């Protein structure tokens with residue numbers, strides 16, 4: 001590809017609305033362009049990277065025995081009604097009607113459609129196991145699209161769905177996908193961890209998220225400093241030492257706390273440690289039940305743990321009006337004493353005594369509060385977010401917290417969709433059986449973005465060779481110099497003939513700005529062609545990652561470059 005004939009709108013300035021490095025660099029390198037919130041054009045350079053990620057995924061999915069299909073982006077509501085998700089799925093589902101007033105959605109995921117394929121085409125156990133996958137555009141009306149391709153509304157996903165006759169088969173399909181994912185992300189040159197994730201009501205360790213380590217990651221991941229335990233914070237268990245609660249010594253005392261709403265304000269006003277306070281959070285379930293949850297003042301509530309405890313899908317912190325109505329006071333003063341609501345508490349609260357709580361009145365708190373004596377807790381459970389230093393649930397080690405980007409997710413679904421949609425197959429006894437499913441997603445654009453998060457420096461992107469949009473750039477120092485132009489063209493033609501993906505920078509620009517662009521684009525190898533080098537029969541080779549330069553003999557240059565690229569593409573892992 002010739003630079004002068006390509007569309008490569010690089011930017012000198014960092015766009016102001018891009019918060020994370022990968023988003024900034026994708027815009028600056030002319031890979032993507034924003035069309036609307038969370039909706040992007042993939043410009044030529046960006047598309048080349050997307051295609052690289054897709055082809056690695058495709059090869060590994062095929063190797064693992066999965067079969068490629070392509071399902072429609074537009075799904076009829078009817079199918080989603082059969083699974084029950086037309087009602088359950090929230091606002092992320094983009095719904096619309098056609099000219100006949102028939103309801104449709106744009107698929108955010110394709111369990112319904114794929115289950116319908118199997119329902120209509122698979123009759124016998126002999127056709128199983130079956131794993132169907134596609135690489136396709138999804139739409140999710142994300143509440144906060146951000147970080148470019150990392151959290152878009154329209155994005156490309158690889159989604160796969162396995163069907164097995166029984167549970168044991170489904171576990172094997174799961175394991176195959178787990179291993180395929182390891183290979184995919186290893187081949188993409190990423191540093192990642194597979195962590196246990198929340199499985200909702202499936203249970204067991206049959207959901208793993210593949211997390212790329214990066215400080216900009218939206219997910220917090222917990223891992224043990226001494227054993228293999230790693231989990232999403234949403235799921236991370238905390239070993240609770242069953243410390244006996246100390247007996248109450250203080251009496252319940254109402255204290256005026258003017259303008260103190262937050263735990264910090266209250267604890268500094270009363271000169272107590274936040275850990276000696278207990279906060280009361282008013283929450284509402286999707287069915288409209290309002291209840292109160294107690295947590296040590298310095299802890300955070302984990303809504304997913306609460307959902308699991310209550311067996312519901314969605315719980316939110318109650319709005320200010322609700323808090324006012326049920327506690328009789330504005331937010332910031334809720335407390336358990338005299339509160340007419342179901343009261344749940346984090347286990348840790350059981351070991352506290354003589355603590356500070358809100359008094360359900362403006363500018364007032366109680367000191368000396370104690371569970372059992374001053375109010376009754378219906379149930380104690382692990383409800384808080386794990387923190388660094390917490391005890392590991394599996395060993396005597398401690399938990400560490402780091403940040404990651406979820407690029408892939410493998411999940412054992414069970415029979416949720418096959419059952420709801422009436423997909424059955426006949427087993428070898430002629431009995432109808434409901435196939436056991438698994439689903440497996442990879443965010444294609446997010447993987448490309450994660451690769452940039454892990455591979456960049458102050459000057460731009462540093463593509464791992466397998467994802468690089470071009471493997472090599474030829475920087476012609478002065479295209480008007482005939483010897484330079486001829487040598488560059490010759491090398492370019494030889495490389496193209498050898499199948500090397502090469503960008504020829506034939507622009508009539510200052511060398512400095514050509515070098516800057518080459519670095520910004522992150523092309524792994526740069527060959528500089530200049531009059532001075534040519535006098536010695538040399539090009540100059542630069543490695544983007546190390547920045548090291550070395551002379552490269554003009555003679556045989558193309559073949560040795562092809563060799564270097566081949567070595568860098570070798571699968572490790």
Ligand code: ATP
Nearest residue numbers: 149150151152155157406407408409441442443446
């Ligand atoms: P998240 O928690 O980040 O919203 P999710 O649990 O909704 O992810 P899945 O439904 O498991 O994601 O989707 C499979 C994969 O699709 C994810 O692992 C991620 O790589 C990708 N993905 C999900 N949502 C987006 C998005 N809005 N933009 C880009 N990629 C996405």
Ligand code: MG
Nearest residue numbers: 092140142151
């Ligand atoms: Mg999501």
